[in-house]
Amino acid sequence: MGRYRAGKGRALKNSRRHRLREFQMNPEDRFYSACLDPSGYARGLKQRTCGKILGYFCSYAPVELIHAAGLHPFRILGGKGEIRLADAHLQSYCCSLVRSGLEAALNGSLDFLDGAVFPHTCDSIQRLSDIWRLNAGFEHHFDVVLPVKLNTLSARRYMAEVLNGFRKELEQAFQVEITDEALWRAIRDYNVIREKLESLYGLRSFNPSLFDPSAVHRITAAAMFMEPGAFLKDISEYLGNVEPGVLGGTGSGRKRLVLSGGICSHPDIYDLLARAGADVVWDDLCTGTRWFEEKAEEDGRDPIGALADRYMARSVCPAKHADVRARAGELADTVRRHRADGVVFLMLKFCDPHAFDYPYLKRFLDEAGIASLLLETEDHPPAEGQLMTRFETFVDML
Amino acid sequence: MSDNEKKHDPDTKQQKIKAVSRMKEIMTNYYIEAKSAREQGRKVAWITSGGPVEPLIAMDVIPVYPENHGAMIGASKMGGQLCEKAEEMGYSRDLCSYARADIADAVYKQGPIGGLPEPDMLVCCNNICGTVLKWYETAARYFDVPLFILDTPFVHREFSQEAQNYVLSQIHEYVGFLEDCCGRKMDYVRMEEVGRFSVEGTRLWQEVLDTCAHKPAPMTAFDAFFHLALIVTLRGTQETVDYYKQLLDELKERIRRKIAMVPNEKYRLLWDNLPVWYRTRWLSDKFASHGAALVADTYTSAWSGMVPDMQGRSFLEAMAETYTKVYINISIDMMFDIVAGMIKKYDVDGVVMHSNRSCKPYSLGQYDLRRMIMDRLGVPTLIIEADMVDERSFSESQINTRIDAFMETLKA
Ligand code: SF4
């Protein structure tokens, strides 16, 4: 990697961005606008292409199959705003991703969806699938009951069978044929997207000052909302514009952090950390590396097998099972590899899988001499002032 | 659990179920045996409540149930205190209180029996929840022992052929795991024998529950919560079969002699979700004061749902399906069918749902289930918010008022 400095892809101020019309927009504007209003993006896409859109919640949703069927996979990251309708279906002790996702389905904010796909993850998503199917009224509904174990041959076999079953279900529901060729094309598209995101992350780790604090987060989120072809074009252009320049990452006195947890839908956290004197340089999030790490093998033989292998090889989500100590080791390695000074755990309240892993991850980091901070979030992060104080204290301590 | 029972003992001599003392004896012996496993040169396995225990019995391994232990902790009213300890260890208060209490007790050994016997191996079947997966991973790290996971795909609409094959191959892997841990081979003749005891015990358990279809009911769900312990922990043994025969005889005798558990039974209710272990007596008295008997529940009947449909298969093969289709591993609409069947069978006037903040797979979806029960069956349904073990999440005054109001609507 050479030396880089900010190119013309630097962030535009929010107010100006809004005023720009599509044809004047550059890739970064398009990422930001998709990220600010994912539903607006999806509606626009639907209008332009008359295509069908399938929603999904989890990084184990086989987006390649959806894409190969000619549909658009759209990640649901929960809505903002008040919860009213979902309260009639979900108790208060359910995570805000599930609650706000259901709210959005019930109040019409997701009216552009033709359906949704629920890969098996946690207990809450499992029940959300039922509630959604019984109440949300979308035309299509898919449950992809993937194995929970990811470390045995029989699970690998079952994984491939489930993916194959989903392929058939898609074909039937939408009256399309998903050819191997189409599937390989989709795999290639997503592999390139993953590669690009990885180099984006790499650039940020190399020199965080190249980007606005929340830019990488927004771009990664945009990858989950935008039509893959369009995103690919934009990300290639965007990366091409990040020009070599002065090295600003090290020796700047700023601290380097890794975020760990489930979903993060609060770009502000990156800004606040930056103000406190720390840059996020890598993550272990469902909306970050867990979505793009590991590529599917493009050996031209068995596309479903390639997808299954990717899920088996990828770093494990806490709702799944592989080696019981793998996550801690990987997290500590990530910290070392990116010369980070500490870890911030982002815990979504009521998220069981992540909450169960936290004590052991924390202890492991403590023993490895890596500092960490726990931040529990709901649909809204804690008040800014309070957050700022906690961040500053943490960063000062590093 | 013995403590729980003591508190529940009805006042009058006549109402007491006599088999209770035999049950206590069996459970006490069981825990003594489990605690002295090392001296006897026997191995101990921790296993989830919905897990296939039969292969363990066949391999002469002592099964230990952290969830049963959790219930015991709850009934002894030690839940809040142990849960707090777990929270100090970094476990969120929002996690399942069985898991929290048990994790804390594994470290501090301050529970009612001074800690469970430590495991030589762990067997986790995720047919009840994703929590057990995480909980057993924690135990596997803490005790540094091998962990086997029986992954039973959730049944949203059907138990697919692929899922059946997957579970079946894991049953064989499970046997292999046990053989490795024990250093000896499975005796398949013995396995089938254990399977027969299991089937018989489970059938008897169903018959025990079925006695409550009689009016008035000779026992209530509160008794079922207590007598459940054996079908959970010692399924597949002669002892369990004998015990439930004894219990069944006694219940039939009560029916013959018209002995009701709730004197002047007027209303018949169905309970959904786990018991509130630290308040069984209070709740039982509360409902009884309104002449209401809890004649059935979805919780204890989950184990009677485990009678395999043998269809000429071996027990191990039939088991794959049975264990995957248990009550909380199925969709809300499938649960509704089961609840509707129970409402009819036990001639129920109302449903009481325990919205249990510990148990998301059981509780999320209850609001929809409730709507289906009210809309499609016209059966009034009450939801009370609580927790099975952590007494800090129980608001007596609120629940008291809600139950009174609900009973008023039933009476109207
Ligand atoms: S894994 Fe956690 S954040 Fe994701 S849906 Fe489940 S509980 Fe919510």
Ligand code: SF4
């Ligand atoms: S979450 Fe529910 S099913 Fe799972 S261990 Fe806790 S109480 Fe049992």
